[in-house]
Amino acid sequence: MISRPKPVLTFPAFNSALQTELAQMESRQLSPTAQPTLISTLRRSFAAKTNGHIGNSATKMWEILSSSVFDEVDDEKMGMLVRGEQLKGGWKRMGY
Numbered sequence: 001m002i003s004r005p006k007p008v009l010t011f012p013a014f015n016s017a018l019q020t021e022l023a024q025m026e027s028r029q030l031s032p033t034a035q036p037t038l039i040s041t042l043r044r045s046f047a048a049k050t051n052g053h054i055g056n057s058a059t060k061m062w063e064i065l066s067s068s069v070f071d072e073v074d075d076e077k078m079g080m081l082v083r084g085e086q087l088k089g090g091w092k093r094m095g096y
Contacts, residue, residue, distance in 0.1 A: 026055060049084070067091065 028034060036044075046061065047054040069090025073081070080087055 030054065 030040065043054050043057045047057045050057075050060050050064075052060050067087075067090040069077075069087045071090075077087060
């Protein structure tokens, strides 16, 4: 049996592929002709809930998650998150 070497993705090629993927991700998710993905649906819902633009959803997510209220998430808090209820307490970390 002949063993073929596995293709190796060099760092420059990997870096280029990753940059291309990141650059096209948002336009692909927001395309009106594409079937909505779970991620794009979640990003749209999150943007609507936070009264923000979908392009800022990652920044807004980290702003919310930076609160100390998320340091320990138990079953009760997880249930509140799933139901879309606001968690009370905590403080925001610097930078957000």
